[in-house]
Amino acid sequence: MAIPRRSLRLRVTVFATAVVAVVLVGSGYALVQWLQASQITDADAALSDQVDLVAGLAERGVIPKLINPTGLNTGQVQVVAPDRTVLSYSPGLAAEVRLDVFMPPEVGAQVARTTTAAELGAQGEDRFRVVARSVRYGFDWVAIYAVSSLEAADQVVHTLVIGLWIVLPILVLLSALATWYLTGRALRPVDAMRREVDAIQGGRTDQRLSADQRAAELDRLAGTLNGMLDRISASEASRRQFLADASHELRSPIASARTMLEVGLAYPDRTDWPATAGEVMVEVDRLQELAGELLALARVEGGERAVQLARFDLAALVLDEVQRTADDRFAVHSESPVWVMADRPLVVRAVRNLLDNARRHAVSKVTVNVGGGDGVASMHVHNDGDEITAEDRERIFEPFTRLDNARARDEGGAGLGLSLARRIAEAHGGTLDVVEVTNGAAFLLTLPAAAAE
Structure with a gap:
């Protein structure tokens, strides 16, 4: 007990x-x-x-x-x-x-x-x-x-002892009462803060702890709690926006497939069912891709997907993924080999997302450079498409973020690829950032290099 x-x-x-x-x-x-x-x-x-x-x-x-x-x-x-x-x-x-x-x-x-x-x-x-x-x-x-x-x-000594036996318990009792009162008075602001936090926990996420004239320690605690509440509020707003964006992205292919099926059912004799099935499969593929990206992002951010480290050649992996695209606009320059210690399936997803993003936005050329040094392996991806403005260089890594020029493209992604790629890099202790270039857009992915054998 x-x-x-x-x-x-x-x-x-x-x-x-x-x-x-x-x-x-x-x-x-x-x-x-x-x-x-x-x-x-x-x-x-x-x-x-x-x-x-x-x-x-x-x-x-x-x-x-x-x-x-x-x-x-x-x-x-x-x-x-x-x-x-x-x-x-x-x-x-x-x-x-x-x-x-x-x-x-x-x-x-x-x-x-x-x-x-x-x-x-x-x-x-x-x-x-x-x-x-x-x-x-x-x-x-x-x-x-x-x-x-x-x-x-x-x-005389006996009289003093008798007096002490009478006075000392009284003094101890008075001390206990005074300490009880003063402690309660000192903790009263803490109790007030607790009531305020209880009110906030009840759903009033816009409320903050008041800046009363408290002790300096309590003022610092209130400031820390308010900062935490700001982060929680921002996280909650981001979560709501994420759910709204995810619902919108999921609804689009579903609505498109439903429309095609409804038209086919309304005019069965004039419908090219094999073509309709092919178009529906395209939307199903979009749904499958989106669901996979959402699941991967949730697992990486929530820590459900443990990073399983293995030693492999990043240059060879990038070359394989470029060949998979079958796009002659790609040019790869690499030091071979470039050994890294990372989770290969996760790195494959991050590299694939970066290459797909570059392929969608490139006009005529995508340059990929793979190298290493000082304990870091790097992958630099540059496309000659639209530039990324300074104010968008961090926003672009938020889930479901697509720049205006990207929204106009029919082949645009769901806006999860770059966000997932950055989360994967950070899970390995690496980075993914936008690099300033004179024309087009460039991304730099870094991962911990493997020790030489």
Whole structure:
């Protein structure tokens, strides 16, 4: 079962909310760690002051029995001899409380450690901060321990954590709502474009996407879509024109054959039926040729006719096709052989169409040159008939296009030969273009040359 795709708006909202949540949680954690470290630093500074005071007395050989200040929360002091005998302690510090819960440092050094009430032998579950320093006392040394409760600091941190647990979800929710709203607002023009495209798909091919004040990216997308719609509209118009032209071309021989048959049936005794049959066959041949050209053009343009490459001599093929015409107006000049790598049946059709076109329009002479070089094989066909104007040099390759002077000729084709020949050339990666000449008309067909064996 396929998993339904989530909307872009939902995905952006989830991603942005996740990023905000990670940032806020990370920031909250960093804030808690900073506050804890700050509280510890402040406690160590206060305890160090207490240790400095007592250390100064001990180094002068004086250790009072009771050491101020009093109160567990303000920093109590305990002086311990090397044999762990308590020499002095602050008032209010219970006798069973031992601050020497860790080994004292070397003489002159100071260490700090966080411990619990249970480790100190005191009541409660509070945490404590202990600072210890070893100093000279006479001919020996003593360890001075100072302790302070971290209850107030822990309470501040606890309050901050509770506040973060309340504030962070609210901030994440607000971030999700804001992202959802802003994303929807940003995608609103896209939805409007979608509705416009839906309307166009409904058959309104003349409509284009409006040029509203959108973001630059959406403006470029709208321009691209409008360009695509222009091409689709042009293609649709070309298709309709193609169908109209094809219908007209198919109707002409059918109507002609029908007229001849109707006349024969109306006057059977005066009809030369063999002659009528011959004339009808001419029209049937026109229909067959037209149907073949239409089918070939559709297959080449639609990719249904796969190009099957083979190596053959283009010069020999052209010579065979010229001989097929049995027209003494043709003159062939070629380098023999001219090897190409192409689909032979398709190339035969393209060459035949070019030669037939030249034969229909030539007055007295058609010159065909076949050659090759630089990886390209070429066929140049020149007839001494009417010239092709500059504005007609591309239009002539459109299906069913026949120039006015060609329409006057009874033997004129259906207007598909040149179009099909160009499609065949392009299917091979070649070209077919009108070449400018001083008199008459000329076409140049190029195909990829075959590698030398």
